[in-house]
Amino acid sequence: MDLETLEKHLDASPLLQAHKQYFLNLAQPVVAIRLGTSKGQPLESRFGGRPMVPAGFAWPEHPDGHYLFVGQINFAELPDGPGRPAELPTSGLLSLFYGLDEDDAIFWRDEDYLKAFYWPDTSDMHEIQAPHHWVTDSRALQFENGIDIPRHEELRQDWPVDFDELHDGFDTLEESGALPRDYLLGRPSWDSLGYDPTPDPEEYPSGSHWRSLLTLQSHEEFNWCWQDGARLMAFIEDDKLRAKDFGRLQVDCG
Template identity: 30%
Template sequence: MNELDERSDTELLQAWLDRVRVTGAVEHVGAFNRLQAELARIERELIARGRGIEQLRSLLTYTDPEITRSAELALARAEASASAARGGCRASSGCDDAHSAAAGRPAGAGILDDHPIFWPARHPPPAAMELSEIAQRLIAALPLEAAALLRQLRPAIGLWPQAARADAPIDGSRLGGMPCAPPDWRWPVAATEPMLFLGQINCADLRGLPGAEALPSQGLLSCFGDHDTVMGCLFTGQGGALYHWPDTEHLIPAQPPLEMLTVFPRAELSFRPMWDLPDPDSSVVTAILPDRSRQALYKSLHSDLRRHGLPAVLDYPCNRSKLLGWPDLLQGESFEFTLDQPFDQYRLLLQLDGYTNGSEIADWGPGGFLYYFLSKQDLAGRRFETAELAIQFT
């Protein structure tokens, strides 16, 4: 039974008034969205009982202008819903639209099922560019600077999202869906909102891959992010949380303290070994290549490195999620809103790109990357709980 069913009309109206009064003081977008969703539910229940329109109209002369304005908006929504019902179509609500967009757009939502964007999720990961080829191309394009650039090479582990599988193990590597956790674990909360689950990586899946020696040989890395950070609301974002659970035998499905308004589409993960060079816009590269014409040559080679193995129909780099290596930069090394220390004090632990599972699409903010950074000392000491979550977007 819906808990609103048990309340009287007077109690429902009071609950609506209480939420309107607190909404104006809420700065966190995720918490604000939840309040708006609760207001919409109460309005629907009031109107379904027959006296809702009359009760909302009675508030148009209320002394509090915030109450009056909210009542006007509620009545407008009610009229739009009634009009849509008369016309045989469903009225759109901002909360529903925002929720479905964040949770994952289906292929039918403006994108054809055979769109190239779904190619990676429907194919195994291609081999990355070999180290020998990287060296040859650097020497050919930038013979004077090749040695300095080759010293910047780092091993990385590419994440390759695939279709969700019903038979996947509970502790399997994946993005999206819902997490598993130890029985006594408590879900992280920011501004009263449960953090969004981004994904989990079973470290045993990484054994033998270059760079994996920097990570534990077993256990689960589980990644969470505050709603506002993940959605690109930099001024109200509160970062993220990263956990490493060494024992995966006793993990159980985790339960959030509140209903999740956003659940990202589930995608199982495959991995591919790769070698990574610093981003063309990084200070490391500009120090080695101060001349812009040389930077342009490097940028072209770097783009080829990222696109290696992808079909020609994908005329842009994709699936740029990775463990370790160098961060791909969208706004230079500007992280002052999300990192506590200067950028050069950190090493990349994990970069998450938008992804698909072959039928749904997930994005961060208006489109960009999420990054988990650790200080060099904390990465060496495997103190994953100190990781800081940052975002850059286009």
């Protein structure tokens, strides 16, 4: 969603227009992730397939089963321009893996459920074979810079109107694609939770603020079923994101 789309949405409702500046002040940069129609090439941003890794990389493991490849983000492919989030790297490859075992012994809120590896230099990488049979076809990704606003009552304490009157409008924006369901940054969005999933600093003390890094809906073609077909939300600490350190992510699903 761009600023013009948000303003049109607000202006279409007398209730929202009366609080237009409040909602404009909530806007944050977001990068929408769209599935392309083609198979992803080796160093392209893509979901599924086989990851590109540097020499010496060992496929991640956990005590109860395997990690599965989610996909990779080539930051050089994110659109340039004034809407590009300054927090994200301008180059390099981010590769994501999630934990899975057939007995559900690993839980999405467990530490290291989602593992991320960032490589600034992509000049000497190769495709690696998974040590298991859960490999899906790849789909290239396309990106679109935009803005995001909170979509859930739990994300704010100061709504100027009854949130029930906002709910249908947010659903309409999602259904139209103006508010994406797969995206980088922005704010978390979910299907079934009744709380703000952003990590509590008291539970994860570090002195740094946690923020949304990645939100993904379930996709049948990649065998993603985040809590009965809902969404995965990954969070990162502000200072870690600025340092391009993706080694510690916290996840919730719902």
